[in-house]
Amino acid sequence: MSIFTVASRYAKSLLELVQEQGNLDAVKTDVEQIIAVLKSNTEVQAVLKNPIISGDKKRGVLLALFDNKVNPLIVSFFTILVNKGRAAILVDILQEFIREYNVVKGIVNATVVSATALSEENLKNIQAKIASEIGAQVLLKNKVDASVIGGFVIRVGDKQIDASIAGKLQKLDKYFVSQGV
Structure with missing residues (x-):
């Protein structure tokens, strides 16, 4: 399965969940900030993409950066991604979320x-x-x-x-x- 297909599925899931909760615009703002932080920090990207680094460490890095700073739903979403082995494509998923948001709006x-x-x-x-x-x-x-x-x-x-x-x-x-x- 291509990265785009996987990213699209996760992004759509997040979008649907956020829409149900009525937090779409607030989560979109958080997602844009997260993308900016991840793109500007190559060390974090390297950790997320490294298959040798455990999921617990990846989750710990994401929690240290974003816990209590973004919507708790996003932090829970990070945990799901790490558990499913999708941390390496986190930025792709978040960018696809923004694209899907734009389609909805x-x-x-x-x-x-x-x-x-x-x-x-x-x-x-x-x-x-x-x-x-x-x-x-x-x-x-x-x-x-x-x-x-x-x-x-x-x-x-x-x-x-x-x-x-x-x-x-x-x-x-x-x-x-x-x-x-």
Whole structure:
């Protein structure tokens, strides 16, 4: 079974349980904080992924970091994951939880790639335009890539709008090649 499939199953279970208890938004905030802590601490990641380290030690590390700091349901969830031998994919499970949360809340992730960082005003305008087009709340990230040259590339799910100079140059190049020029 793939990591994605396993992570998705655990994430959905946690999401359903949290929804039943009415703590969805609070748990989502805790999960985001946990992901940030785990991603910034490579030693903890190494402990969780090491098959030689006992489940008790892994559980102890997670409890030391998060007990009485996050929703008790999450701490119980950690215990289940460790007992099932899934501590190595904890970050994957939590990221999948965030993705599932976004689906439930109708939130769509989008990325705008530009040659230079866009102003807050430009980002808000693009975000509002995308939201009105797709009829959903949009979380917009700005990535800077100098190879775009100018303009921007917007990605929403599996759709892409390429309004970059680099994209237009590529289209022009393909046209000339197809014409034998």
